[in-house]
Amino acid sequence: MLSLDRVGKTYPNGVRALDGVTLDVELGEIVAVVGGSGCGKSTLLRAVSGLDRPTQGSVKLDGDTILEPHEQIGVIFQEPRLLPWLSVADNVGFGLADRPKEERDARVANALARVGLSEKAGVWPRELSGGQAQRVAIARALVTRPRVLLLDEPFSALDAFTRADLQDQLLGLWADQKPTLIHVTHDVDEAIVLGDRVIVMRPRPGRVADEIEIDLPRPRDRQSAAFDFAKRRVLAALDRSLDRTVSVDERETKTAAGQAMWW
Amino acid sequence: MSRFGRIAFVGCAMSLVQMTITSEPQAAVEPVGASERRARWVQPVIGLLLPVGLAVLWEVIVRMGLASGRLVPPPSVIFNTFLELAQAGELQRHVLVTTGRVAAGFGIGVVAGTLVGAITGYSSLTRRLLDPTLQALRAIPSIAWVPIFILWFGIFETSKITLIAAGVFFPVYLGVMGAIRSVDRKLVEVGRIFRLSDFAMVRRILLPAVLPAYIIAVRSGLGLGWMFVVAAELLGASEGLGYLLIDGQQLGKPAQIVAAIVAFAIIGKLTDWIVVIATAPLLRWEDRFARAEEG
Ligand SMILES: Nc1ncnc2c1ncn2[C@@H]1O[C@H](COP(=O)(O)OP(=O)(O)O)[C@@H](O)[C@H]1O
Numbered sequence: 001m002l003s004l005d006r007v008g009k010t011y012p013n014g015v016r017a018l019d020g021v022t023l024d025v026e027l028g029e030i031v032a033v034v035g036g037s038g039c040g041k042s043t044l045l046r047a048v049s050g051l052d053r054p055t056q057g058s059v060k061l062d063g064d065t066i067l068e069p070h071e072q073i074g075v076i077f078q079e080p081r082l083l084p085w086l087s088v089a090d091n092v093g094f095g096l097a098d099r100p101k102e103e104r105d106a107r108v109a110n111a112l113a114r115v116g117l118s119e120k121a122g123v124w125p126r127e128l129s130g131g132q133a134q135r136v137a138i139a140r141a142l143v144t145r146p147r148v149l150l151l152d153e154p155f156s157a158l159d160a161f162t163r164a165d166l167q168d169q170l171l172g173l174w175a176d177q178k179p180t181l182i183h184v185t186h187d188v189d190e191a192i193v194l195g196d197r198v199i200v201m202r203p204r205p206g207r208v209a210d211e212i213e214i215d216l217p218r219p220r221d222r223q224s225a226a227f228d229f230a231k232r233r234v235l236a237a238l239d240r241s242l243d244r245t246v247s248v249d250e251r252e253t254k255t256a257a258g259q260a261m262w263w
Numbered sequence: 264m265s266r267f268g269r270i271a272f273v274g275c276a277m278s279l280v281q282m283t284i285t286s287e288p289q290a291a292v293e294p295v296g297a298s299e300r301r302a303r304w305v306q307p308v309i310g311l312l313l314p315v316g317l318a319v320l321w322e323v324i325v326r327m328g329l330a331s332g333r334l335v336p337p338p339s340v341i342f343n344t345f346l347e348l349a350q351a352g353e354l355q356r357h358v359l360v361t362t363g364r365v366a367a368g369f370g371i372g373v374v375a376g377t378l379v380g381a382i383t384g385y386s387s388l389t390r391r392l393l394d395p396t397l398q399a400l401r402a403i404p405s406i407a408w409v410p411i412f413i414l415w416f417g418i419f420e421t422s423k424i425t426l427i428a429a430g431v432f433f434p435v436y437l438g439v440m441g442a443i444r445s446v447d448r449k450l451v452e453v454g455r456i457f458r459l460s461d462f463a464m465v466r467r468i469l470l471p472a473v474l475p476a477y478i479i480a481v482r483s484g485l486g487l488g489w490m491f492v493v494a495a496e497l498l499g500a501s502e503g504l505g506y507l508l509i510d511g512q513q514l515g516k517p518a519q520i521v522a523a524i525v526a527f528a529i530i531g532k533l534t535d536w537i538v539v540i541a542t543a544p545l546l547r548w549e550d551r552f553a554r555a556e557e558g
């Protein structure tokens with residue numbers, strides 16, 4: 001189990017990016033995190049990944065405090081961050097350098113097949129489209145079979161069609177290994193397609209404002225009424241997190257409802 | 264107002280852009296490619312017009328007896344001197360000696376510059392310790408070292424090779440340190456996520472990332488190596504192309520001086536070209552502007 005206990009982060013320049021974030025995530029659970037930009041989502045993931053240390057509180061994976069990157073925790077960033085001097089296959093196998101070559105080749109081939117890019121194994125990263133590059137990054141993160149995968153707005157640079165496609169692929173891959181996912185996004189639809197629950201964050205300082213269970217069976221129909229209802233709840237929580245008083249200010253309620261109705 | 268509407272719209276606009284991008288080259292690739300290929304041949308030829316024209320003009324003027332060409336020998340005389348030196352085996356001997364000195368000094372300078380540059384680039388403590396001193400030493404015009412090098416290492420090979428190595432060291436050191444410091448933090452984080460050791464981080468992330476800048480640094484180091492070998496040989500040598508220069512000056516043989524200069528130009532360019540060719544396979548991954556023209 002991954003547990004965050006009153007995690008706070010104050011940057012050296014005095015910005016309080018996180019304050020008292022407490023969160024328990026079960027193995028295999030998918031937690032979506034939404035919130036406007038600047039409310040500490042990336043800071044939160046960097047603390048969980050061990051890339052940065054929190055200034056208060058602690059992050060623990062099965063009781064081990066995370067202070068450094070952990071072999072059971074993988075990360076997918078907003079940009080693919082492929083190494084341009086390695087072929088696609090070598091990028092995917094980057095974390096398997098200590099494995100025997102046959103095992104590495106087999107696992108890389110398998111991971112590439114799972115993201116539908118077997119025929120790109122030999123090409124350079126510069127020859128990939130944005131969506132393909134991000135799929136390679138997903139393969140690179142999953143090929144080491146981490147128990148926790150952290151994703152920081154991984155699809156936000158992609159067009160809407162590619163994005164929906166990758167959401168479905170990610171769910172397929174998750175079903176294989178059932179890692180714990182913490183998926184940061186600013187796309188409410190994405191949060192509801194993926195998450196077992198949606199954590200809504202609020203800024204200055206970054207805190208958990210609300211938590212919404214998404215009790216829908218997978219695969220989730222983006223057009224269904226239940227989906228729409230869940231989305232309305234998340235949007236309302238987002239409105240509340242920004243201190244827009246939903247019940248009093250009717251115009252804001254309409255905005256949220258209107259967004260939900262658009263699909 | 265509707266953020267989802269905008270996303271969908273952006274999606275459409277992007278695929279339109281993609282369509283335009285992919286459809287354009289199909290129509291335009293032939294004429295553009297052909298004219299570019301022509302441009303690649305024509306441009307150097309245009310560049311040659313002036314020097315070749317002047318050389319031919321000077322040859323004609325001297326042949327017509329309008330000038331003696333004693334101090335500025337015409338091309339045919341230079342060419343003959345070159346041939347004579349080569350036939351006597353003199354040219355090869357001097358070229359070999361000079362090239363050997365450059366090779367030794369270049370080797371030492373590159374190894375030292377790479378090691379010190381990598382360490383100071385990676386560790387900020389070492390950088391704060393060493394860099395100010397090295398920057399101060401770099402500010403000294405390197406020729407100023409010659410007297411003290413001669414005092415310390417004698418008039419023979421050691422002082423010459425030391426001078427060349429010092430000249431090669433600084434561009435390599437600066438290039439490696441600067442390149443390592445400017446490696447994209449985002450790629451370093453990928454290495455951290457996969458828990459690379461310090462050594463693996465240098466070998467698997469930092470060195471490949473700095474390779475393009477490193478090769479440029481090595482090439483400028485090589486250029487300086489050739490400059491410094493001239494300085495070293497001018498200041499006292501009994502062999503080498505620099506000796507040919509001095510010998511030509513003292514015996515009043517301008518054609519020999521120009522022939523030696525031409526030899527310098529040829530092997531300088533040749534060695535640079537060897538570095539470029541030898542390292543090209545290491546840089547195939549680079550997404551360079553120039554590559555777009557090749558395809
Ligand atoms: N390295 C940093 N140094 C100082 N302030 C930072 C740094 N990174 C982020 N911040 C600040 O912390 C806050 C939260 O940032 P971030 O976690 O990136 O938010 P989000 O990912 O939700 O957009 C912002 O106000 C941002 O300006």
Ligand SMILES: [Mg+2]
Pocket residue numbers: 041042043152153
């Ligand atoms: Mg962010």
